Amino acid sequence: MTSGFDARAGEWLARARESLDKAKLGPRADEIGRVERIGDGVARISGLPSLQLDEIMQFDKGALGFAHSLDENGVNCVLVDPAENIEAGDSVRGSGDVLRAPVGRGLLGRVVDPFGRPLDGGAPIEPERYDPIDRPAPPIIDRDFVTQPVQTGVLIVDALFALGRGQRELIIGDRAIGKTTLAIDAIISQKNSDMICVYVAIGQKSSGVRRAIDAIFARGAPERCIVVVAGSASPPGLQWIAPFAAFTMAEYFCDRSQHALVVIDDLTKHAACHREIALLTRQPPGREAYPGDIFYVHARLLERSAKLSQAKGGGSITALPIAETDAGNLSAYIPTNLISITDGQIVLDARLFHEGQKPAVDVGVSVSRVGGKTQARALREAAASLRLDYAQFLELEMFTRFGGMPDSRVRAQLARGARIRATFSQTRHEPLRLAEEVGMIAALQSGLLDALPLDKLPAFRASLRDALDRDAAKAVAQLESAGALDRPLAEEFKAALAHHAQVVAAKTKGTP
Ligand SMILES: Nc1ncnc2c1ncn2[C@@H]1O[C@H](COP(=O)(O)OP(=O)(O)OP(=O)(O)O)[C@@H](O)[C@H]1O
Ligand SMILES: [Mg+2]
Structure with a gap:
């Protein structure tokens, strides 16, 4: 019992002696800076000659800052903590590390x-x-x-x-x-x-x-x-x-x-x-x-x-x-x-x-x-001419504002443009999935939305997700995974859109 204890104590003593031998004893210099002035979240510090740029500094009251700029007379320290209790004369130390x-x-x-x-x-x-x-x-x-x-x-x-x-x-x-x-x-x-x-x-x-x-x-x-x-x-x-x-x-x-x-x-x-x-x-x-x-x-x-x-x-x-x-x-x-x-x-x-x-x-x-x-290819194909159509519409709209009776072709362009604009307006925090986006634009471009009054477009969009999931689930899955549709699924997708447009139009007729 006693001898075991002695052996352990001896081991510990040997280890302690070893670490004492390794330790470098002698005076150690710590750089301590001094706050010269402070205000508006920036402090001017003197007395930290080996500080590096962006180094974190700690004030003796705990607040942190970083070295923003250095010159021969001192350091500009930008505080990242509130500075209410820091005063001129307080001490500051560098940490040797940058902001992390x-x-x-x-x-x-x-x-x-x-x-x-x-x-x-x-x-x-x-x-x-x-x-x-x-x-x-x-x-x-x-x-x-x-x-x-x-x-x-x-x-x-x-x-x-x-x-x-x-x-x-x-x-x-x-x-x-x-x-x-x-x-x-x-x-x-x-x-x-x-x-x-x-x-x-x-x-x-x-x-x-x-x-x-x-x-x-x-x-x-x-x-x-x-x-x-x-x-x-x-x-x-x-x-x-x-x-x-x-x-x-x-x-x-x-x-x-x-x-x-x-x-x-x-x-x-x-x-x-x-x-x-x-x-x-x-x-x-x-x-x-x-x-x-x-x-x-x-x-x-x-x-x-x-x-x-x-x-x-x-x-x-x-x-x-x-x-x-x-x-x-x-x-x-x-x-x-x-x-x-x-x-x-x-x-x-x-x-x-x-x-x-x-x-x-x-x-x-x-x-x-x-x-x-x-x-996605499906979206690119559906939206191909959309930007030009929309830009033309905006110009036409501006011209026709000044009066004059537009001819039937211009009237059709104006009506289509108004539908593009309505398709693009969207309530906040209701992002669309790719299939819904392709569906909205395909419906717009193929004229399916022309039969709907403008103010019913939000209703068309709101119920589109469920309609597509129900009637064209395979097409939706392929769009989400591949970004494009092969021919049979594209037909199924179109049919689902046409059906949905009919349903919304029928509901619209029912309500005054
Ligand atoms: N698509 C949208 N549909 C409905 N409301 C919207 C839409 N987009 C923004 N808003 C409304 O407009 C207001 C301003 O929006 P937001 O805060 O996003 O604007 P901001 O440009 O970031 O403003 P700030 O310049 O103040 O940062 C909010 O009340 C927001 O709900
Ligand atoms: Mg904002």
Whole structure:
């Protein structure tokens, strides 16, 4: 008994001696900085000569910040925590590490801040690891062409401005005309896909964020969504890092051959935040008082969205950044920057919105530069001449407004155009499946809808899903899996559409 104890004690002593021998004893120098001044979320720090750019710093009262810019006399530290109790003279330490965000499956279904701190009242996140929020974009050699579609469920977008996985498409328009709604609909539509969605709200009012979260949780697939929020009351530093953290969270899935959709709501507020920090840190202001590097910041961010090559696993990140315009002015500084960085833009128009056309997409100036090739064949064939027909109708409508009696051919064109417009308007948060989209456009193009009064089109659309599932289930399945129909199924599909149009027309006659 005693000898066993002695042996164990001896072993322990030997180990302790060994670690003592290895330990480097002697004086250790710790760098401690000092707050020179603080205000508006930015602190000026002196006395941290070996601090690196973007390094996290901790104030002695617990708040965190990061090194935004360095010069020979000190450091500008942008706070990511509220700064109420920090004063000049407080001490600060560098952490030796850059900003990191948590990544992993533990984030799915959660509402978090850019550091992964829960905002939904749930348990702390259990991340797989912490990755730097700033990561270089994949090089050209690791990228592939955009070949797979992203179904947004918004008919006008899928038919005329189709998106592909790995694309960056800007959603741009004046305030309160449905930008967020369009992006949220695209997220809800992923209920029928395998995509992971990251929605990042920057500088938004809590009520708006709440509405977006409720819509995603009630109608989408929240178990595949991450919501990152840095609201309008958050320090500018936290708002600034939010989109970078969101990309880092999405990259985790992209690296594992999965597909992610990142909605950034919105980059105008992010740019304003960047400008605020730049002015506070005394960077020279440029056009519209933005610092010269704002283009670089946004380009570097959005370049991280990519379709990876097969050798890299074939994952993708699709980005839907949102930007706000002032009185429809697309040629302001930030809108032009973002338009040139992205692969296309969906422009929303305030006049259309207030006339009741929702989503208020302006087909004349919207464009999708890469996704068209990925569009499902059935949809591409059905929608082939639609854009031209619609554009012609809009012009004709404008001309005939000035009076004059149009001839019968023009009248027919006007009637068809009004039906196209009615087909494209869609209630929010009710994204369509591919089969419904093909059905709506095929019915429109083959004249089936001409027999229906305009105000019955919503009824036609609302009951189309059930009708197709009942009468053309095989065709629906083939459309969803292959994106096209072979001949016998196409006939079955057409017959189901014709039958459905008859049923709706008969019901319409019954009601005054
Ligand atoms: N397709 C639609 N059908 C019905 N209502 C819609 C539709 N799209 C948007 N709306 C309504 O319009 C209002 C503004 O929409 P939303 O918040 O999406 O606009 P926004 O451009 O993101 O606004 P903000 O500039 O404030 O961010 C909301 O009340 C929304 O419900
Ligand atoms: Mg919005």
